[in-house]
Amino acid sequence: MSGLREQKKKQNRAAIMEAAFVLFGERGYENTSVADLAATAGIGKGTVYSYFRSKGEILLAFCEDELTCLHLELQRTVPTDAPLEEKLLHIFMYEFRYVTKNKGFGRTLMRELIFPKELTTEKSRQIEEQFIQFFVIMFTEAQERGQLRRDIDLTLTCGHFYALYLMSLSAWYSGRLPGEEDVRAALQVMFRQALSGLQPQKSSSNQP
Known part of the structure; x- marks a missing residue:
């Protein structure tokens, strides 16, 4: 029963x-x-x-389900020793496809997640913390494999990559990036720039 x-x-x-x-x-x-x-x-x-309790909580339930799916997707399809760039691209493209299955719904979901109403603020914060920890664990593993520097704030690093994703998502909604492959290509360039740094590399001769 x-x-x-x-x-x-x-x-x-x-x-x-x-x-x-x-x-x-x-x-x-x-x-x-x-x-x-x-x-x-x-x-x-x-x-x-x-x-x-509210419509806002229904939206946040989608975020919780998505986070669960992200964990399973990463475990199922990406080797644990894969380069960090590959993992980031896989995760954010999975999220992109999840959000954009329904264009109108995706816009509403992202707005509530980024700018939550007072009633759902605490719940939003809890989901955000789970999301951050998901990336912090992945970044820590990358540090242990020598794929990421150890002198960086991992929470801020999470925010950095998520901001790049939001920029690409916004460009898709506005039509500047018309297709999924365009979004992926833009993310790949930005992730590579972030991981390698934007400053000019010093020459091997150590000349100024």
């Missing part, structure tokens, strides 16, 4: 999130009510609130 109850809970949650994915993308976040979500999911409005 408890197994059936758990299965029903999973089905209800999935139905709510699928409704949010469709309606936020079609109508926009502000123009979608909890009643709309309930009707599309085929459940009662009160049932929605038994899973999520």
Whole structure:
């Protein structure tokens, strides 16, 4: 009996999130009510609130699911000793595809994640911390393999690469980077520049 109850809970949650994915993308976040979500999911409005306190929490649930998928994707497809650049490209392109499956929904999701409303600020902070730790662990492993300097702040380094990703995502939304391969190529260039540094390399003769 408890197994059936758990299965029903999973089905209800999935139905709510699928409704949010469709309606936020079609109508926009502000123009979608909890009643709309309930009707599309085929459940009662009160049932929605038994899973999520607000529409903002529904969006953040997508972020949590995405983070779980990122962990699994990295473990499944990228060797642990792969170069850091390869791992970063794989992770951010996976996130890009996740966010842009529905253009309108992706814009709403990123806005709530970057500029959370007061009601979801604490939850946003928790997800952000999990995201940062995901990268800090990866950066620490890269340091141990000699792929990354040891005299850098890893949290700020995470912010640096995420900012480059957001720049590319914004360029895709504006049309400056029209396709997925354009986004990947731009990220690869920026990641290589970040990892190698932008200052001119000193000559081997040590001349000034």
